[in-house]
Amino acid sequence: xxxxxxxxxxxxxxPQVPSPIGNFCHCTRAGNLLFLSGQGPLDETGVxxxxxxxxxxxxxxxxxxxxxxxxxxxxxxxxxxxxxxRVKQIVKLLGMVNAAPxxxxxxxxxxxxxxxxxxxxxxxxxxxxxxxxxxxxPGNITVEIxxxxxxxx
Numbered sequence: 001x002x003x004x005x006x007x008x009x010x011x012x013x014x015p016q017v018p019s020p021i022g023n024f025c026h027c028t029r030a031g032n033l034l035f036l037s038g039q040g041p042l043d044e045t046g047v048x049x050x051x052x053x054x055x056x057x058x059x060x061x062x063x064x065x066x067x068x069x070x071x072x073x074x075x076x077x078x079x080x081x082x083x084x085x086r087v088k089q090i091v092k093l094l095g096m097v098n099a100a101p102x103x104x105x106x107x108x109x110x111x112x113x114x115x116x117x118x119x120x121x122x123x124x125x126x127x128x129x130x131x132x133x134x135x136x137x138p139g140n141i142t143v144e145i146x147x148x149x150x151x152x153x
Contacts, residue, residue, distance in 0.1 A: 003084045003120045007074075010119065014075040015044060021138075027080045033091070034080060034149045039072040040141040041065035050140040054103030062097065062142050066112030069145045073113070074120065081151060089150040090117050090127040096144045099133035106131040113145050 007013065020026055020037070028035045041049040049065045051057040057065075078084050095110030097103070110131040117125035127147075137144050 003087070006120050012071060012116075014078055015042065015071055017072075017075050017079045018042060018046075026076045029080070032088070032151055032153055034077070034147075034151060036073055036076055036147040036149065038094075038096070038144040038146040039069050039076065040137075040139070041068040041143050042072055043068055048139055049142050051098070051142055052100050052140075053097050053109060053142055054100035054105075057142050059105045059108050062109040063112040065142045066095065066109050066145065067116050068112075069143055070113035070116035073145065073147050074116075077149060084120075086151050087121060087124060087149055088152050089124050090121060090147065091150050092148040093117075093127055093129040094146045095129065095131045096134045096137060097131065098137040098140065098142050101135075103133060106133050109143060110145065112143075 017026060024037060026037050043049065053062040074084065077087060093113060095113060097106045097109050099106065110129065114129060
């Protein structure tokens with residue numbers, strides 16, 4: 001199965017890529033590396049998931065939000081490359097969780113995105129990663145994730 005078939009078999013589809021909020025682009029290319037700007041958990045209706053993880057949002061809910069972020073990152077990749085089959089390797093993720101001060105399960109939240117990438121790309125989806133807590137995120141979103149991706153020339 002290719003990555004699109006894997007997405008479809010899981011009942012997932014790529015969302016529309018939203019316009020950047022500000023003077024930046026969603027993706028910058030340097031050689032065979034793509035640097036993807038941080039994306040938030042935008043659902044299929046265009047609503048951003050908000051709240052403080054560990055207070056008003058559970059770890060399980062935030063895991064699903066991180067999966068939404070992963071789908072948004074895949075949509076940016078598809079928009080940039082025209083074909084996700086051009087992805088050679090997911091190199092690095094930086095996952096930020098809008099967390100209550102006592103929350104400690106940041107890696108479990110960001111696993112929502114990491115698990116999706118491994119499901120879609122297999123071994124090419126395995127990556128280095130940081131998962132950190134933040135006192136706040138733009139618009140009170142629950143999760144923001146950025147990525148570095150290697151592509152075939």
